[in-house]
Amino acid sequence: MATITQNSFLSSNHLQLFKPNSKTKPIIAPTSVRMSLQETAPSIAVVGVTGAVGQEFLSVLSDRDFPYRSIKMLASKRSAGKQYTFQGHDYTVEELTEESFDGVDIALFSAGGSISKQFGPVAVNKGTIVVDNSSAFRMDENVPLVIPEVNPDAMKGIKVGTGKGALIANPNCSTIICLMAATPLHRRAKVLRMVVSTYQAASGAGAAAMEELELQTREVLDGKPPTCQIFKQQYAFNLFSHNAPVLENGYNEEEMKLVKETRKIWNDMNVKVTATCIRVPVMRAHAESINLQFENSLDEVIMSYSKQ
Amino acid sequence: MATITQNSFLSSNHLQLFKPNSKTKPIIAPTSVRMSLQETAPSIAVVGVTGAVGQEFLSVLSDRDFPYRSIKMLASKRSAGKQYTFQGHDYTVEELTEESFDGVDIALFSAGGSISKQFGPVAVNKGTIVVDNSSAFRMDENVPLVIPEVNPDAMKGIKVGTGKGALIANPNCSTIICLMAATPLHRRAKVLRMVVSTYQAASGAGAAAMEELELQTREVLDGKPPTCQIFKQQYAFNLFSHNAPVLENGYNEEEMKLVKETRKIWNDMNVKVTATCIRVPVMRAHAESINLQFENSLDEVIMSYSKQ
Incomplete structure (x- = not known):
């Protein structure tokens, strides 16, 4: 069996991370106001929001109308203070610290393995469900390694809203x-x-x-x-x-x-x-x-x- | 086993078929005079000399100091008249015709399958040994399909200088x-x-x-x-x-x-x-x-x- 998917360099209708003829800087594309912002929905944090994957997290949240009551944009000290507009609201990137996860239900991590190793367990202890894009915990036998379309059962004990934190690793691309x-x-x-x-x-x-x-x-x-x-x-x-x-x-x-x-x-x-x-x-x-x-x-x- | 050879786009020291910042036109790179020109050596024809493979034929002949007493540069009517300098001698591209192979010992073909099918047998009948880069004869059971380093035995009956023509196909890249x-x-x-x-x-x-x-x-x-x-x-x-x-x-x-x-x-x-x-x-x-x-x-x- 051969699976080759074609690339869509020019036709990419998501984030134009590659913008010809300009300094390529991440741009928050979805500016239309959607109904994802809901008071009863989970609070979300995106760790590594200025990176390519962090931007993709936002794009997917938007594309799927993922419900949330608040969203925290977290990155290194260097990126703190950057302004983003997402779904019609303005956000300021905050520096990632141990306190960042207070009251956060779901944290999406993609800031490298060492950041995940340092802050993942901190977030879990605060009751956050961490979905980690790095390789830090993938082979940890206590952490489910999940492709939702393939093995959702591996994370069946993990529920948002119980106040119980957990780590979920997602595999390599x-x-x-x-x-x-x-x-x-x-x-x-x-x-x-x-x-x-x-x-x-x-x-x-x-x-x-x-x-x-x-x-x-x-x-x-x-x-x-x-x-x-x-x-x-x-x-x-x-x-x-x-x-x-x-x-x-x-x-x-x-x-x-x-x-x-x-x-x-x-x-x-x-x-x-x-x-x-x-x-x-x-x-x-x-x-x-x-x-x-x-x-x-x-x-x-x-x-x-x-x-x- | 995994075999990946690295490309040498910039470091290519052969023909600079890709020349940045200019109309890319084939250029005959080897201009130094070598000792390949010998009265007792075979006469050679290159069919499709203006193409990428035709140019590569010349480059390899030069790199290997392949001995020859004469070389004919053959191409379509459209390219006839073009001037090339090769190993210190000037050549004019001639139009490929049935007469092109008179007195030619070895013809290297790379002008597409239909040209090979039309002119390959003509050349063989005139006593030329044709090495064909197209797919025209590869699966013909009477034509040896040869990688010299792999199965030279397949062409062992074929000899230059006997006046007996023959076809040799080379495989796909x-x-x-x-x-x-x-x-x-x-x-x-x-x-x-x-x-x-x-x-x-x-x-x-x-x-x-x-x-x-x-x-x-x-x-x-x-x-x-x-x-x-x-x-x-x-x-x-x-x-x-x-x-x-x-x-x-x-x-x-x-x-x-x-x-x-x-x-x-x-x-x-x-x-x-x-x-x-x-x-x-x-x-x-x-x-x-x-x-x-x-x-x-x-x-x-x-x-x-x-x-x-």
Whole structure:
């Protein structure tokens, strides 16, 4: 099976994190007033709100009309004081501190693993449900690793409004894409072996990486040497093995995440997974080529679809 | 096993087919006089000399100091009359006709399948050994399909200087890259199953595709819609399934070439091969991720290398 999703660099109708011909700065796109602001809804905090994922959190909250009674925009001291308009209301970015989570029901974290490790447990102790985008707690056996469409049962004991805090980790981007496609087939015919090759965009490395890709592309087109600050090598018009550290077994960390996280999410320590993770010079949206070998025949599944 | 070769967009020391800040036109790079010109050496013709591969033929002849007594530069009527300097000598591009092959010992063809089909047999009848880069004859059971480093035996009956013409097909670029890496392992442990995902550059689609990638990149950076003449969709900062036609079985032609050509070159109709072929926005040099399953253990092979 091959799954390749196309990128929508120009047609992106979400946050225009890449804005040609300007200093690329995060912009809060959804300015229309929606009905998400509700007195009885949960209070939310976004940790790392100025980053690429933080901005995406806001975009998704808005797209889904996610109900909330208040929203706190948290970031490092450096970003504190920045002004954002979100759904018709003005917000000031606050510095993340231990007190930030007082009265917060749900905190969405994406400010790197060390911030999650430091402030995640603090938030949990204050009764906050933390959804963590970093790798800090993913392999912690006491923390559910959840793709809502795949294994929501893993977080079934966790409820908003009980005052009981909890950690929920979300997997690495490559794992999510892969298992969204593979799980329905796995449920029907049991995957024994999975070979994944990725085509990963700059966005996965954050807003600064996207800016560097744009800068480098302009430099290379002008015949200048590319500025390499985020990545160690030329990214414009180039490919390279994912920038995660290479481990002793020859795989990089990104590749091993796909192996370990798949086994945890599927609760199957025997499934054979191998991955080759590659950065491609694309702004947003990862793609993957996936080959699956099954225990049981898929003929019946294919037949049932062709009848529809 | 994962094989990813890095692209060398900027460091390309061959033909600068991609020249930033100028109309990209093929340039004959090697102007130094070498000792390749020899009275007793074969006469050569390059068919499709103005194309990206034609230029690469010249570059390789020069790099390898390939001996020749004369060289004919052949192309379509449209390109006839163009002037080139190669290894210190001036050449005029001639229109390809049936008479072009009189007295030619070796003809290197890369002007598309229909030109190969029309003029390949003509050249063979005149005693020329044709090395054809198109897919026209690859699956013809009477034509050897050769990667010199992999299966030179397939062309062992063919000799320059006997006056006897012959066709030799060279495989698709993806197959060559793949089998160069996989064959030494196949010989030791027998490949049963091969899963390939490609990262293919613009160069594989010719000089015009490279020009379009550059043009589109400039357009997208300027916030303009991309010009799509060579490909049907945006290529700058994007990926898409290889532009070869999609067949009834759901694979595109490029993917099926890898399957069929591997079986022919390895002379093994049972080897299981599957491929996902993707264009990435890179100027030159393809890359591939390859996963191999073997009949026999590779432990011994790995041991022998780790001892070295």
